[in-house]
Every structure is written in structure tokens, then in C-alpha cells.
Amino acid sequence: MAANKKVLEFKKRREKVLQGGGEKAIQKQVAMGKLTARERILAIVDKDSFHEYDLFVEHDARDFDMDKKTLHGDGVIIGTGAVNGKPICIFAQDFTVAGGSLGVAHARKITKIMDHSLKMRMPLIGINDSGGARIQEGVNSLAGYGEIFFRNTLASGVIPQLSVILGPCAGGAVYSPALTDFVFVVDKISKMFITGPEVIKTVLGEEISMEELGGARVHCEVTGNAHFFAESEMECFEQIKKLLYYLPWSNSEKSVKLETALPNKSYDITEIVPEDPRQPYDVRDVVKAIVDNSEFFEVQELWAQNIVIGFGKLAGETVGFVCNQPLVLAGVLDVDSSDKSARFIRFCDAFNIPIITLVDLPGYLPGVDQEHAGVIRHGAKVLYAYSEATVPKVSVILRKAYGGGYIAMNSRHLRADFVFAWPSAEIAVMGPEGAANIIFKREISSAEDPDEMRRQKVEEYKEKFANPYVAAAKGYVDSVIEPEETRKVIQHAIEVSSRKEIFMPRKKHGIPPF
């Protein structure tokens, strides 16, 4: 009987803590169109798989009457569970408890689950919904953030780290998501910024709403800080599960191998790319004509759209795609697209995901804004990322590959394993018009009809150099292939390069042009 009484007391205690910030605070949370922290976790993990830890953790702050306050769970829920049948670590900040503010006990709970995820080698999902540092705890809350950032960095490249922003995430708090691999945001709910609209208004006199400053759309379209945009929390959770279906659980594992499935017949690879290199098309259709089931999971779909990155399955195994997108800005490389692709290449390399590069670009975007924004440094990231990557690297040059763009897009010279080119490929030092203007400058200017002469010389150059055979003659291109062979050829190339051995000079780490 005595045991029963203790069990009852335990149940009572648990019941109390599970209420989080209480009825009123929960109603407020719901009124904002948000789920509660616990609902969020349960919506992400597989049914009945969630196990919570540190439910009874309490803070020991004394100043500002904090010793009289009980904060259930100290404003954060941590635990383990499963997604797609495989174990994961998860934490969710509870905005109903003191605004989800981060004190030292709160931070310790988070770092505990982070340590688990690294030690036990499984992905970490962090749900952020917090007003920021718990001011009453002073420098202790800063220490808490620091401990989290440090662990994000240690775990980087070992386990996948996913951040979900489902509320405010301001000041120092934003740096944990920024250090993780993928950031998910939801329209009208997610807000991220270093200094809020109030401070900006007081100090600088600039007036801007929270949504315009750091809403979900801004981070998906303008800053590139977020990777996945969703209209609702439930849509966001589906995206998380879908992404995890492509990812390996750690850098020493492979992702789940599925049954091979052919691409959908409605994507005819011979009917997507126009012959004229100046005409656009959607390169995602080419990807869909290559991958299993024509299923392509795009990353950062709304930012730097002139390059397309994402995951697909090829013969059941995960592959990463990096593709120039002629539909937007003619597919040029610029500051943002370099940044976007370089980081993705490094993610794939860290997690042993083969990289397929589809090349069709006229070069770099000209402009003072680009030069002054440091396109040299950002563009160099692409060279660095490709050169450093040791996973199977296969390129297919669909049409144009001019100048520096040719080198950057996983060329032979950056240790690509295989480079293929379609018959429509034009691999040259620059586009025919530009090249003819320089090489035949004298002939053109001294001609009776300079325009006619220019046209002739452009044709002459096209005939001689705008093809894949000059590069193939040097072995820079391994094979010229027909478009319909693409899937088969890539699949074989990845298969044979999957057991390659790469020798790197001994070093602590390189210094990429961050």
C-alpha cells in the first residue's frame, strides 16, 4: 500500500509538470496559431516512441525573487524517440514557461540531449521557441548559450543537426540554428534576428516590422539563413521527416537503401533542354528525369535560385545534386549561389553522399554590387568545397560550360571522378560572341561591314570550339554521352567510384574562404 501512495504522488507531480506554463499560457500559445512544445514533439516522432528526460529539473537562480518561482521543466522538453523507425534526439523549448527563456538549467537539459545525440550517433532535432536569455540569470544564461554553440560545432559533420524555428529566436539564440545543417521555418510563426525592430528603431531610426525584418519568408528568400519554408507547423514536420529519409544517421552510416525505381516516364530527358544555349529551361526537370520515382527533394528552393541543390535517390541510394539553373539569371554563379552550393557540397562530403553536378552556365554574374559583395571570396568557396570533397563526384555538362564557371562546376581539374558531356555541350574559355570579339578584334574593326564580319567570326568560333570534343580530346571530358544514357552512366560512375581511396596531405584542417 505504501508503494501505491508513492506512485500516486509521483503521478501527481508529473501531472503538474506536464502542464508546462499552465492553462492560461497554453491558451495564449494556441491563440498565436502555435502548437505546444509537447504537441510538436509528438507530431514529429513516431507514435508512442517518445521518452522524456529531465522532467523534474529545476533552476537554482536566487536573484530577483527567482527562488520563489517554479518553472516547470525549466521551459524546455528533451528526449529521444524515433523518426521513420530510427532513433533521434529532440528538444523543444516551451514558450508557455517563462517565454521559453534560456536559463542555466534549461541550457543544461539541451546540452545533455546534444551530448547524447553525438555519443549515440543519431540526428538532433531542436525546436526553438524562446524569448531569449533569461535576464534574471544574468551571465549564467550566456554561459548556457555558449555551451550549446560549442556542442553544435563539435557535432557538425558527425550527426545531422536540424533546427526548427517555431516562434521568436532572437539575439544570441539564433546562432545555434545558424551552426546546424538545416533550418526549418513556418510562415508568420518563425522570427529570427540579432537585434529586433525596437532596438533598430531607437538606435537607427529605421522602422520595420518583425515579419519584414526576420520572418520566415525573409530568411528563405533573402538571407539564405533558412532552408525549408512551410505554410503550417504540420507541413514543416512532414518536411523534417522527408529530409531524414534521405540522410544517413551519422557520418559513419549510410542512409536507408530503398528498392530501385525508374524515373517517371513523363520526364523525357531528350525533350527538356533547348538546343540554343541562350534559351532557358528548368534544370529540375532534368534531375527528375534521372532520379528514382522522379522524386527530387530540393533544399533552399527560394534562395539563390540560379543554382539548384537537393537530394534524390538513385538505384535506392541517396545522392546530392548541384545544378546550374538557366531559368533564373541564366544560371550564373554569383555571391549567393556560390555560398549555397559550397555549403551543400561540404554537407554531402561530410555525410558520404555522392555528388552529381549538372553543368549549364555562362559564367559569373557581372556587376559592381557582386564585386563589392566579395564574389571573389564567395566564388572561391565552390572551388574549395569541390576540391576538398572525397565522395564520388560525377559531372554531366548539359550545354554551356564557359570560363571560370567550367572549372568551378566539379571539373576534372578539381578531382572529379567522372565528367560526362552531352553532344550539346559547349566547353570553352568563354561564350562564342565574347571570344570572337577579342580574338578577331582587328578583322572585325577593319572589315567593310564589321557586323557581318563579327557574325561570321562568331559562327567560325562556334563551329570550332563550341562543342564537347576539344575537351574530350584532352581527356578533360571522359565520355560524350547521349541524354537518354545519363541515368545509367551516372549510376555506374558512382558505383565504381564508391570504393575509391583518396590521399590528402596531413593537416589539422584547411582554411576555406568563409
Add this chain to the structure above:
Amino acid sequence: MKKVKNPCDNNESCKALVIEGTEYRTFLNKKFEDRKVWKAPDPKMIFSVIPGTIITLYVKEGQRMNAGDPLVILEAMKMRNVVRMPADGSVKKINVEEGNRIPKGHLILEID
């Protein structure tokens, strides 16, 4: 290769973009369309490099000044920044008064 559908056909938001002499048909993104066109700086125009408040105005229109002489104090981020004369010359036109809050890139004064 077969004749394929061109996404630019009958689509007015498809624009021309010239890269190294070749004109490509493509869609532009917002960032590209909103980019600032670069203008050569005019040393006779003194702009604010940061938003803030004019705390002190040292000069009058027509006044002759030497290079390095203080023109105004612009307080921004709790710092008092002294804006100085870039070269010898005279103050042609003043566009601010003491106490004015000005945005970044505001023309404070013109010199001759």
C-alpha cells in the same frame, strides 16, 4: 535534339541578360532587380554613412574651411562622430539643422 517547350514563350517576365557579349533569355530574381546602381562618389557631396542625429553644426553657408576642419557632429550608436572637411574649400549648401535625425546616405552638406 528535339524542339522543346521554351518557358520564355509568351512570358513577359522573361528578360534578357548579357554575359560576356551573349544575350540570354532568363527570369531575374528580386535581389538582382533591386540591386543598387553604382555611382562614382562625388567628394563635394557629404553624405551620412550611418543614420543618427546632428548634435552640433559648426559651419555656415559660404564659410571658407581648411581640410580637416569639423563640419558637424553626427551622433549614432551613442558615438559622437565628427564629420570633417575633406579638402580646402567653402561650404556651398547646408541641408541639416541641429537636432535633425537623418537616415544613412542623407546629403548633409555640399562644398565647393
